[in-house]
Amino acid sequence: MNHIATGSCPETALRSPLVADMSLALINRTGAYHVCREIADGCADLISARRFWRLRRQLAPERNFRRVLARLMLFEIGHPSLGSWLPARRRPDEAVLYMDPLYVMSEVPRASDIVLCHDMGPVTHPELFGAPTEESYRKAFELIRLGRPGMVFVSEASKDAFTTLYGTDYPFLEVIPLFVRTLDRSDEGRPPQGVTKPFLLTVGALDRRKNHVRSLRAFTAAGLAREGYSYVFCGPRGNAAEEVLAEARETPGTIRLGYVDDAELHWLYRNAAGFVLPSLLEGFGMPALEAAQHGLLSVVGTGAAQREAVGEGAIFVDASSVDGIAEGLRQLTHMDAAERERRVALARDHARALTRERFITSWRSLLGATPAHSQG
Numbered sequence: 001m002n003h004i005a006t007g008s009c010p011e012t013a014l015r016s017p018l019v020a021d022m023s024l025a026l027i028n029r030t031g032a033y034h035v036c037r038e039i040a041d042g043c044a045d046l047i048s049a050r051r052f053w054r055l056r057r058q059l060a061p062e063r064n065f066r067r068v069l070a071r072l073m074l075f076e077i078g079h080p081s082l083g084s085w086l087p088a089r090r091r092p093d094e095a096v097l098y099m100d101p102l103y104v105m106s107e108v109p110r111a112s113d114i115v116l117c118h119d120m121g122p123v124t125h126p127e128l129f130g131a132p133t134e135e136s137y138r139k140a141f142e143l144i145r146l147g148r149p150g151m152v153f154v155s156e157a158s159k160d161a162f163t164t165l166y167g168t169d170y171p172f173l174e175v176i177p178l179f180v181r182t183l184d185r186s187d188e189g190r191p192p193q194g195v196t197k198p199f200l201l202t203v204g205a206l207d208r209r210k211n212h213v214r215s216l217r218a219f220t221a222a223g224l225a226r227e228g229y230s231y232v233f234c235g236p237r238g239n240a241a242e243e244v245l246a247e248a249r250e251t252p253g254t255i256r257l258g259y260v261d262d263a264e265l266h267w268l269y270r271n272a273a274g275f276v277l278p279s280l281l282e283g284f285g286m287p288a289l290e291a292a293q294h295g296l297l298s299v300v301g302t303g304a305a306q307r308e309a310v311g312e313g314a315i316f317v318d319a320s321s322v323d324g325i326a327e328g329l330r331q332l333t334h335m336d337a338a339e340r341e342r343r344v345a346l347a348r349d350h351a352r353a354l355t356r357e358r359f360i361t362s363w364r365s366l367l368g369a370t371p372a373h374s375q376g
Contacts, residue, residue, distance in 0.1 A: 155175065177354055275288065288309065
């Protein structure tokens, strides 16, 4: 797997100072939030200020204040013409590192800026996200097309999707894959109430793209409940929550946990019989790699980002087919130990290379490759 793939060297010099736009942290507390926080912390000496919507401060606002700022920011995103009535978010000499395309909002980014793109899904698969999200991202990418900033992607699949729609005329098109978090193997964790082995595990927001409904139906079709398996899934509510929960109520053997703390999640990963997440779309195939670190074999979709991340270290299924997912679940639960360990080892090999140190080093190299950049 090509861990660091570069479109061209970032020759356009960043102006000083560099501002990290942390607006994503106001409304997103999932994986993307942790990524932007790691970048800002790991490159702190290269960043002169952090910006949360229009508020400059070093740390994210507290919960209640954060909610207020989030509502105001989302209102502006939905009504971009308001930006012309508000004070400018940037100073003339600043370059901005946007942690997500959405947060360019009403300002056209400059060639000296950098935009991190986690996922092209809102414009390539709008049916999985809904009209408001698709419209906002489409407007943001049009601003990016006009401004031509440097672009960073978490996978080759996302970069390819972007260039297909918006071309390649940018200062650079860089791929910096995400990192796999290091495990604390000494902690056994704590079992959530009502969960007993054997069970299959899904961890992910209840979003349409995570494909929970088909996974639940596939669990029934595979007949695994009759073999003593239960199907445990946990994660925050999303745009398919009501549909997923309704399906779960009709699926024998299903255990919906909702939010679990770190100790419970650790126990689930350590004791599951396998991991299930045949997503319809992923920006980067992290779930299967994290599962492999816990010794779990995964059933995942055949999307390009998934294959890019995990190679052959998973069971790949047609995510649009309940029967296809069911066959993958049967293969997962009936696979012999030697083949299971072989596949897990392949995924672990990928995960070992995707360290936080490599991730931060790549970002520091990118930011440090701009000779005109200095602290303001």
